[in-house]
Amino acid sequence: MKKISFFLLFFLIFSSVFADEAVQKYNEKSFDALFKAVSKYYTKDELRKIVEKSLESDEITEKNLAFIYSPLSLKKQAENHETYFAKLINDETVKAGVDFFEKYKALFCKIYAETKVEPGDIIGILNWESKLGLVTGEQKIIRIFAAQYFSGEKINDGLIKSGEYSKEGAMSVEAGKKRVERLKKNAFSNFKALLIQAKEKNFDSLEVKGSWAGAIGFPQFMPASMKFAKDGNGDGKIDLFVMEDAIASVANYLKLHGYHEKGSVAAFKAYNNDKIYAEGVKKYSDAVRNAGITSGSCEEKSSVNPQAN
Numbered sequence: 001m002k003k004i005s006f007f008l009l010f011f012l013i014f015s016s017v018f019a020d021e022a023v024q025k026y027n028e029k030s031f032d033a034l035f036k037a038v039s040k041y042y043t044k045d046e047l048r049k050i051v052e053k054s055l056e057s058d059e060i061t062e063k064n065l066a067f068i069y070s071p072l073s074l075k076k077q078a079e080n081h082e083t084y085f086a087k088l089i090n091d092e093t094v095k096a097g098v099d100f101f102e103k104y105k106a107l108f109c110k111i112y113a114e115t116k117v118e119p120g121d122i123i124g125i126l127n128w129e130s131k132l133g134l135v136t137g138e139q140k141i142i143r144i145f146a147a148q149y150f151s152g153e154k155i156n157d158g159l160i161k162s163g164e165y166s167k168e169g170a171m172s173v174e175a176g177k178k179r180v181e182r183l184k185k186n187a188f189s190n191f192k193a194l195l196i197q198a199k200e201k202n203f204d205s206l207e208v209k210g211s212w213a214g215a216i217g218f219p220q221f222m223p224a225s226m227k228f229a230k231d232g233n234g235d236g237k238i239d240l241f242v243m244e245d246a247i248a249s250v251a252n253y254l255k256l257h258g259y260h261e262k263g264s265v266a267a268f269k270a271y272n273n274d275k276i277y278a279e280g281v282k283k284y285s286d287a288v289r290n291a292g293i294t295s296g297s298c299e300e301k302s303s304v305n306p307q308a309n
Contacts, residue, residue, distance in 0.1 A: 124285035
């Protein structure tokens, strides 16, 4: 008998879970907790329709959930971050960072005057998160949050029964269960934030696209982090798919998460609590700084040298 492929196995597990959810077998206690958090904005019928729609599956969602819930997920994420070093920190990406600074120099200088956050550190985050706006994701993020909030335990039970936790390098079943609880808690915060923002800013929560983890826009903010977002172009709106807003939002996030008190690396870890991520952002930021991009650039009349090392 041929070995069942990794994604086929997850497809079978998720298909069963979502089939149950589609006929309204999601936990009513969890639904009521979500409704209580957003009842100022939604009736129960409105929320129920959104929940049922958000629990519909698709190929992208199944693939991303397979990655998220795998007992090897954290290990694979760390390995992926290591491979990002060569892809995101090289002569080409550093030159792109220098050009990026020159394009938005007036804004970077204005923001530095207001926040004292170095341009290179902002560019480092944006390079690592979306390659300066080139990669933002195709996941309908509400589906990720709905699955994590309503179905995480069922998905994990399926993985335990299928033997995924017995594979070499997998976390323990106990660690996996604790992680599922953390994912559910975070999903609740982001689900709630997305639903509230949809009403306040008049967009369709079911159609918002982002990363495999549910992050949005050029700076890849999670919905629960949108409270730190800023209007960078002065149009009275915040849109993280507008680069000026993305730049201002990253600066504000870093400033409010220990940038000045604990240092840039601590703020990078607050942005993404992964050691390799923080090291990667710092390494790229240093490379851009060595190429001439510092707050001192705001005082210079001549252009920096994009060929500098």
